[in-house]
Amino acid sequence: MTDTDNNSLPERKRGSGVKMVYDILRDEILDLVLPPGSPIDEVQLAERFKLSRTPIREALVRLAGEGLIDTLPNRSTMVSNIDFLNLHTFFEALVLMYRVTTRLAAQNHRPEDLPSIRGFHEDYAAAVQARDALAMIATNAAFHAAIAEAGRNPYFTGLFRRLLDEGRRILRLYYQSYEEQFPQRFVDEHAEIIAAIEARDVEAADRLGKAHAEQIVEQVQKLFTRNNKLDIDL
Amino acid sequence: MTDTDNNSLPERKRGSGVKMVYDILRDEILDLVLPPGSPIDEVQLAERFKLSRTPIREALVRLAGEGLIDTLPNRSTMVSNIDFLNLHTFFEALVLMYRVTTRLAAQNHRPEDLPSIRGFHEDYAAAVQARDALAMIATNAAFHAAIAEAGRNPYFTGLFRRLLDEGRRILRLYYQSYEEQFPQRFVDEHAEIIAAIEARDVEAADRLGKAHAEQIVEQVQKLFTRNNKLDIDL
DNA sequence: TGTATTTTATTTGTCGACAAGAAAAATACA
DNA sequence: TGTATTTTTCTTGTCGACAAATAAAATACA
Known part of the structure; x- marks a missing residue:
């Protein structure tokens, strides 16, 4: 577990x-500061906070109720793993939910919704421009959540x-493992x-x-099919 | 809060x-033993359990993470209300999820799934036969969950x-408020x-x-449109 | 040297207590 | 008699402690 003493504790x-502990830990899990499988130690957290x-x-x-950590009685808690073997269920649900939520937004939105959606769109575009992967991933999620x-x-x-x-966790893993890409195409699609x-x-x-969802799925699927060929001139 | 001393506490x-407390309270909420809006008192629960x-x-x-109770800092917790004003969102989601889950079961089921599904179907039929509303509601949910x-x-x-x-909560309310119906039609539809x-x-x-989902929705909608006409011969 | 057993250390689940915040009751005042 | 204020009571949030369960380390044995 990383020593992150940069979280000053306000009065x-x-x-x-x-809520404070929940928020901080949740962000750390989603940004892979606390990677999948890492142990959670109550005593250390108590000292930290x-x-x-x-x-x-x-x-x-x-956090356990949201599936972000796994607990068993009398055992160490740990950050939940990403179930790579069953990613197809994730993709299936993601695509359907992108459809449903986007559709319902078209149907049910109100005037006060649009500034917020546009705001996140702008944040996303700025993150792409700045080539800031963490911000891009977070603002993408915020954009679609607002929708x-x-x-x-x-x-x-x-x-x-x-x-x-x-x-967010899967994309963070992707951006940690491979050449970072900041496709303007996604900005355009959001528009x-x-x-x-x-x-x-x-x-x-x-x-x-x-x-849009199918593109994201395709991007993530590349994570698992990509052959890191050694480009060695012989 | 009702005095239910019939829950003997095993060693x-x-x-x-x-988990024990969670399971018991969850059941009581779903069966409307703890009706919407009722206060939750930690001290009393501690004594009870x-x-x-x-x-x-x-x-x-x-329970709060599952939306079954509402909590605010430093305030009494209470059993969450049923949002009658926005039941259309519930119906919308219910119908889509009935479709999706039933469809996926047809696609992905395995031999070991069917005995369990059939078992709950039989339990449901028995509950209908016995005119036991609580059991009918619970076994209906269990049947569809197994699917x-x-x-x-x-x-x-x-x-x-x-x-x-x-x-379950909505149907329990329905069956508490109105003439109880045990339609064989639903048993047939399950088959x-x-x-x-x-x-x-x-x-x-x-x-x-x-x-099937649309029938359930229709049944529940009757709860809110039904005029209790006084059938008085004048 | 590898494995089984025992001992020690660590972590988790729960306890009862303290105190802050909210609600209810009592008192004061016009 | 109605309202504002104060006091009391009750409930919640957190504390630090105890002990059970688990994990790690040490010891014993073949």
């Missing part, structure tokens, strides 16, 4: 302990957020999605959401 | 406290389970769904899943 209000173990444990229960919120179905939004989180939503073109939104 | 193994508050709190964190498991996509299964849980799954007829499964 805490009673009752905010659990300068809290007793009780709120640490409550934060961990929350899901505009669709106004909390059940789909909930599942989609979970998929986006898992997608097209926004236009379809604004126009309340439900079918276009669905189609664009599907195509 | 506990260390580490099983949280003969545990300290710490594992009670951990169980409550789990979702056979579909082998944990993301869809997760969302569907949550929807089935919420459906047709099983046949389609066995035959790996994906399109039939999808269609049957959809039709």
Whole structure:
């Protein structure tokens, strides 16, 4: 577990302990600061956050409920692994949820939704421009989450957020392992999605959401099929 | 909060406290023994379960993560309300998930799945025969959950389970409020769904899943449109 | 030297206590 | 008598401690 002493602990209000720990750990898991499989030690976390173990444990229960960590009774907790053997289930759900949420946003959005969606789109474009992989991954997820919120179905939004989180971890792994790519194409696609939503073109939104998701799936699938050929001149 | 002293506490193994409390409270919420809006008092629960508050709190964190209870810092926790104003979002998600899970079961089921599915089907039929509303509601959910498991996509299964849980609460309310109905039609529909799954007829499964879900939605919608006309002979 | 057993150290699950924050009850005032 | 303020009670958030379970290290044995 990394020593990250850069998280200064603000003066805490009673009752905010659990949420603070949850938020920080969640971000660290999603950014792969805490990689899959890494152990979680309550005592060390208690020292790190300068809290007793009780709120640490409550934060961990929350994270476990979201599948981000795995716990068993009387055993060490650890950051949940990415189930590479069953990524096809993830892809299947992701594509359908991209379709559903984008479609519902076209149908149900309200005027107050669009500034937020556009804001995340701009953040995403800036991250691509700056070639900042972490920011790109996070703003992509935020952009699509805002679209899901505009669709106004909390059940789909909930599942989609979970998929986006898992997608963040997978993409982070991708960007750690391979040459970093910052395709302008995705920025353009986001713009097209926004236009379809604004126009309340439900079918276009669905189609664009599907195509976009399939591109992401394709990108991730490259992670597992890529042969690192040794380009050695003989 | 009802005094239910009928839950005898078995000799506990260390580490099983949280789960025991979680399981019991979850069942009570889903069966409307703990109705929506009812307060949750940690001290009383600690006395009831003969545990300290710490594992009670951990169980409550789990339940909160599943949306079954609502918590705010320094405030009383309560059983979450059913959002009647936005039931259309629930129906929307339910119908799609019935389709998806039934379809995937037709596609992906394995031989070992079918006995379990059939078992729950029989339990459901027995509950209908016995006119036992609680059992009927619970076995219906278990039947469809088993189908979702056979579909082998944990993301869809997760969302569907949550929807089935919420459906249990809604149906329990329905059966508490109105004349109880035990339609043989639903037993027959379950049998047709099983046949389609066995035959790996994906399109039939999808269609049957959809039709079945829409019937349930219709039944629940009757709860809110029904006029209790006074049938008085004048 | 490899394996089994025992001992030690560490981590987890729960306990009961303290205190902060909220709610309820009591008191004061117009 | 209604309202504002104060006091009391209750509930929640967290603390540090104890002990059970597990993991790691040490010892014994073939």
